[in-house]
Amino acid sequence: MSHDKIHILGGGPAGLIAAYYAKQAGMPFQVYEASPFLGGNCRTFAHGDFLFDSGAHRFHDKDPEATALVKTLLGDSLRSVSAPSQIYHNGQFINFPLDALDVARKLSLKTVARIAGENLPGFKRKTNANPNFEEFATAKYGTSLASRFLLNYSEKLWGLSPDRLSPKISGNRLRGLSGGNLLLAALGRKVFESASIDGSFLYPEKGIGMICERLAEEIGEKHVRLRNPVQGLFVRNDRIQGIVLPNGEKISTEHVISTLPVTRMLKMLSPQPPESLLSAIRQIRFRQLRLIVLLLDLPQFSDNASIYFPESDIPWTRIYESTNRSSYMSPPGKTSIVIELPCFKGDEVWQMMDAEICQRIKQSLSDLGLLNGARVIESLSFRLSNAYPVLEHGIENIVAPVFDFLQEFSNLHLFGRSATFRYLHLHDLFREGRGLIEQLVSRLVK
Ligand SMILES: Cc1cc2nc3c(=O)[nH]c(=O)nc-3n(C[C@H](O)[C@H](O)[C@H](O)COP(=O)(O)OP(=O)(O)OC[C@H]3O[C@@H](n4cnc5c(N)ncnc54)[C@H](O)[C@@H]3O)c2cc1C
Incomplete structure (x- = not known):
């Protein structure tokens, strides 16, 4: 022994x-x-000249020692990226985190008035001491905002109705979202100067997997089986x-x-x-992800780092475009998008054959008018186990x-x-x- x-x-x-x-x-x-392979659910895949991550990853500069170490490990390969994110809602792209003025512009006046009315300053909704996610989100933001952007998205991501989820699933996602701000915007005042401070993050030039690759180099092969x-x-x-x-x-x-x-x-x-x-x-239980990657004969799909899709009749939750994190991720004049479909092991999405799921997603994107006639060079599919603990x-x-x-x-x-x-x-x-x-x-x- x-x-x-x-x-x-x-x-x-x-x-x-x-x-x-x-x-x-x-x-x-x-x-x-x-x-x-090393890297678990935090890898960068290579396919020809294209690179893309195992789901939309960014390195958050939140722990100074962690940031300093990653900077030391990666040197100049670690870049500061500034790219916005948006929510696709009702055929419109809305800035995320929600920007009150933008919401006010893109939703109907009636909806904005309802959201504002539900978020009058000083108006406190009661919740019980131990709310579920639906109670928490509705109390904090009102029914109109929560049902449009939070409850449906969470149900899709975690695979459970929002009244069965814990408020802890929200993490930091709800930052920057304030009912009071929406009210001001509804009254025509400019609230946020910039779309989102969250648009800035750190990212290695050849994908998030570089962090694990550098750690592995430091550790040394003989220490890994x-x-x-x-x-x-x-x-x-x-x-x-x-x-x-x-x-x-x-x-x-x-x-x-x-x-x-x-x-x-x-x-x-x-x-x-x-x-x-x-x-x-x-x-x-753990939630799994099915990733569909479309390699596109197009310089850019959008200028977003990620696009979120809360609507329940769209099967995916998020699309991210690698090229908007680093230009090294795609060959010149081309880009790729990664579409994330949450699922449970053994369900229809998890089991579907690669060719069939890729075809379905391409068709849905095209029906929504999102592919804009772009030629899909190739489509690929991956499965990620244990992506999220179901809270x-x-x-x-x-x-x-x-x-x-x-x-x-x-x-x-x-x-x-x-x-x-x-x-x-x-x-x-x-x-x-x-x-x-x-x-x-x-x-x-x-
Ligand atoms: C879609 C997605 C997006 C994310 N985005 C971000 C982000 O933007 N920023 C951020 O900071 N973090 C992000 N994360 C989180 C980050 O990737 C995770 O923290 C991380 O993957 C979890 O790391 P882990 O090592 O705990 O587990 P895992 O990555 O799951 O690694 C576990 C490893 O254990 C191995 N294993 C399993 N069974 C055995 C066994 N019996 N014996 C030996 N080995 C075994 C597996 O093969 C795997 O390699 C994201 C995660 C996902 C899934």
Whole structure:
């Protein structure tokens, strides 16, 4: 039986960030990744001269240490990008985050008056102490605004009606949206000078995947085992004794950092956890994404970084155009768009054959007049597993006993989006990964 101090399960951004900090701290570690690739759900795909990401990604400058590290890793390849985003609503493109003046211009006077009326300054709607997303959004923005832009979009993205979702799904998406501002706009006053401060972000010139690629270079190949889906974890008392690899090899361990979905993690324990927990995790779900990529014989599809589609009769939630993040992403005179269709494993969208889903999406875009006669050079399709934890209203009561149980293992550390069942972004992973390794260093040197 071989021995390493820290075994890191999963080579997505969380696993690579943990490994990077472990290496910096001089701790022995090994990363195990199931697939032939590193980067998990944060990769850049190459097809001919085209590059595109696994869904619309941007690096948010929200944690100064994370930003400084990514700048050091990428040097001049990390660019500051300024590109707007919009919502497609009723055949119109509306700035996002919502810009009161723009909304006032693009919706009918009657609708704007209704929105403004529902958002009179000082007017407070009551909610209960523990609202679901529908109650939360309606109380905060009024029915007219919420039903147009928030409730339908959320239902499509998360696959549950908004009264079954937690307010936590909104993250920062609702920033910049204020009923009072809409009222001022309805009265004809200019409210926001610029469309959106959120239009600025950091982005690597050859795609978001460059961040994981640079981390992997720093970590070094010998510390990574690709095509190695960890099969099991054998436990004794309050410790993980070791991990089991597909070839049956057992490796003893001092610490395990798991970035795998918490549901998968729990099922891998040997001996098995109590039946009550195994039955609880059947209610813990992840949303998947089907990505359709259209390579276009067109210099630009729009000038947006992303376009959001809240309407329920359109099957996708978002389209992003790689070229508007970096000109390196497409050959000269051409562009590509990535269309995101949320789904659950096994449903019609997830299962549809590539050719059929690509054809359907092309047809729908064309029917909406969005392709504008552009020639589609090629269409491709990808599946992304475990893209989002489904934050159902009240899910914390179901996940809490699972995390309480796993916390009993003194050398098991859950880290990352699917492992902790939280809606985490890259800067969160850098911050939490740094903290986790600091904590392990202090424990291992004792
Ligand atoms: C569509 C989309 C858009 C996003 N946009 C942004 C954004 O704009 N900005 C931002 O900061 N973040 C964004 N994110 C979030 C960011 O990509 C995530 O934080 C990240 O992908 C989650 O990282 P992770 O390492 O926790 O999990 P994952 O990326 O899911 O990685 C888990 C890894 O574990 C591996 N694995 C699974 N089972 C096993 C096993 N048994 N043994 C070994 N390995 C295994 C998987 O193959 C995978 O590589 C976005 C995510 C998505 C899906």
